[in-house]
Amino acid sequence: MATTTNYGWTTPDDTALVKDGASAIRTLGSSVDTTTKALNPSTTLGDIEYRSSTANTNTRLGIGSSGQVLTVSGGVPAWGTVAAGGTTILASGSLSGTATTISSISGSYIDLVLVIIGRVHGTANKAAAMRFNGDTGFNYYTSVTYGNDTGAGIATPPSDWLRTGGDAQATGTSYSQENIWIPNYASTAINKIAHMRSYTSNPSSPTLRHSIGYYASTSAITSISIMAESAATLTGGTYILYGVK
């Protein structure tokens, strides 16, 4: 009996008798049906197939859940959930008072990013500052490089707060910006660092700063106080705190 090249379906020989044609067609049709079903085992909306370890036999994979993506598990396709990631706004608002404290910060992120825009102080020429967890001890160290249109320099500011930027202006529209990245803030095993970049639009001394801050504490950071040198009041500006995964 002859067979087809790819799937081995049985077909009549050239010498087969016509009277056996119906049976031969029925056998061939049955083979085609079996093979087609093996190649297309779908039963439900959204099903897809992939090749199994058996030749000419596919495996049905039912549709996944919303948001799932096609991935690989155990050497075969599978629907999987993408690990949550990205950036979430944890708090945003306006600076006010002698300090604006963002409290109850969730520890379920990897890093924090704090952006402060348009900071204005009640007293001129007071540095932008920050504290963690209400810690007023001398536990803050900062390495600062800064420059303006007349020169550059380095500075070592006081260490009972972290200097996040230059001296803020006291009136008018401020274009100051501070971008503060705090990696591993929820760790209880390591001391913390903060990468701080800022532009301060103080008219008397507009300054660009790039600082590395060090907070000598293994405590997880659960609150951040935005403040000013010499306890000057915060009279303008906004903040956004992001959690990053």
Add this chain to the structure above:
Amino acid sequence: MTNTSRPIVRIHNAETNEIIDREMNDAELEAYEIQKENDKAAAAARAQKAADRAALLTQLGITEEQAKLLLG
């Protein structure tokens, strides 16, 4: 009775998104006074350093710019 002479602080609870403006409590007020004193002392130290530098430049008979050139 509320002591209205105390500085105001803003507390933004990131969990509840509640924002409260209130007067400093005793501990915060103490820290506030200490910070002012610390920063005042730091400012005085910076001013003294600047004055010492200016006096030294005068003594050497060179300008600030010349000093920068000298120090590279």
